[in-house]
Amino acid sequence: MAKVALVSGSVIDGVGLESIRGGVLLIEDGRIVRVARRVPRGYMKVDVRDCTVLPGLIDAHVHLCLGGEVNFETALLRDPPELIALRAAARAQELLRAGYTTVRDMGAPARAVIALRDAVAAGLLPGPRILAPGRVVTATGGHADFAPEGVVHRWGLGLVADGPDGVRRAVRAEIKAGADFIKFCATGGVLDPQSEPGLQEFSEEEMGVLISEAHRMGRKVAAHAQGEGGIKAAIRAGVDTIEHGIFLDEAAAEMMRERGVYLVPTLSASHNLLREEGKGLPPHVLRKAREVREAHLEGFSLALRMGVPIVAGTDSGIPFCPHGDNALELALMVKQGMSPLEAIKAATSRAAATLGLDDVGSLEPGNIADVAVVRGDPLDDIGVLRDRARIALVLQEGKPVAGSERERWPE
Ligand SMILES: [Zn+2]
Structure with a gap:
């Protein structure tokens, strides 16, 4: 399978204290390699610079x-x-x-x-x-x-x-x-x-x-x-x-x-x-x-x-x-005072921990490449996660399964 680099507007990795502006998510063989600053040699580039990349x-x-x-x-x-x-x-x-x-x-x-x-x-x-x-x-x-x-x-x-x-x-x-x-x-x-x-x-x-x-x-x-x-x-x-x-x-x-x-x-x-x-x-x-x-x-x-x-x-x-x-749940939690980043963690890394899953829920190296790519920045407006038209890509184990940009994924 191709090595793919998702060039984002920002990456929310599910565990960090802030998003990574301009982060490049590297994926190989259905797994997360790491979040890089640029596209390394040997990777196919997918440009989603108007999007935020986050864990599925x-x-x-x-x-x-x-x-x-x-x-x-x-x-x-x-x-x-x-x-x-x-x-x-x-x-x-x-x-x-x-x-x-x-x-x-x-x-x-x-x-x-x-x-x-x-x-x-x-x-x-x-x-x-x-x-x-x-x-x-x-x-x-x-x-x-x-x-x-x-x-x-x-x-x-x-x-x-x-x-x-x-x-x-x-x-x-x-x-x-x-x-x-x-x-x-x-x-x-x-x-x-x-x-x-x-x-x-x-x-x-x-x-x-x-x-x-x-x-x-x-x-x-x-x-x-x-x-x-x-x-x-x-x-x-x-x-x-x-x-x-x-x-x-x-x-x-x-x-x-x-x-x-x-x-x-x-x-x-x-x-x-x-x-x-x-x-x-x-x-x-x-x-x-x-x-x-x-x-x-x-x-x-x-x-x-x-x-x-x-x-x-x-x-x-x-x-x-x-x-x-x-994702209405995230919007309601934010409305009640939770920060958008905490709400995203509640629906990614913390949820994975609750379920006893240790290789999904964050974009840490080695994890399964379950990824959501949305247009806009959910840290500015958590509501963008609810908007189906903004879902550009959904990856499961590094394969595109949904989203308006799924046809752009390299074979
Ligand atoms: Zn119930």
Whole structure:
């Protein structure tokens, strides 16, 4: 494969304290060589001087089984996993076109997204690298228990489990099915009909067994956690990431900072749910979305102030939250006071660390050449990352997979 030099307006490498003006990104055999000042001999030059070159973006919280439809429950409970997987495949392409080269899925029925992950990894279908948990482990009547009372669903997003033995079996079942990590519901949430976001669901004992079983098997654990009691219980039980973290208080933030537990706030979720005043949402969803909105923003600001490590994740797939506008999350974080460079790190190097990936998320020598090239400077205006027309190039392992300039890439 050709040695290529991307001559940029500036390079944001994902780890540095500032961008590198006029940086030249050198790529060889699908890997980053280094950021140079000029084009060395033997390299093919690609001129993107009106662009910023940055690591391929990472979204740490997506639901590929959903496409932003209001009637998400019907889509989840009616469609067979085979159809869900095919729909997810189309959505994966949208993410790639938006500059996202890695995503962490946060739960899907059966093995729908695990199968898609494997198909993408095998080169059968275009899409970002996917990490998937399989189903979401949830208590009976918990946030991800969508089956109506008395109905046993053949498939569903949630895997219902109770008691230490039940949660241990659930973790083992998802690992057997191919889970990269385990996701469970520590508290209630907004989208289901029966739970309350503020209330803890699994007991701390159950969480402890679930997390230690997953860790023993080499899997990280993500907790859907919104109420402060459930957040703290999950942290004490050893969780790796807190998803949403809506009612985070100072004590919880302190625990997270001390233990290095990441927060994936998903500001896009409550922002998008209330777009157009939540038209068409079931009344219980609308009520809960309104109840959590302010607390969500306050929790984020507190975490930012207290130095909790924050990672970008959108919850894309949920109502009014389509795949492809994932950089909205960066814009919302900046609006709440995070610097544009920090927001980019939250969606690149810090996200990669959260996912346990050590060779993506930055443009450091030797890393996989997953790269996004956008017209303009996201440090001046973070919004340029949301504009599809500005995506000039998306590289995956050094190969062009999307962007308006992809035809210019040398063979
Ligand atoms: Zn979610």
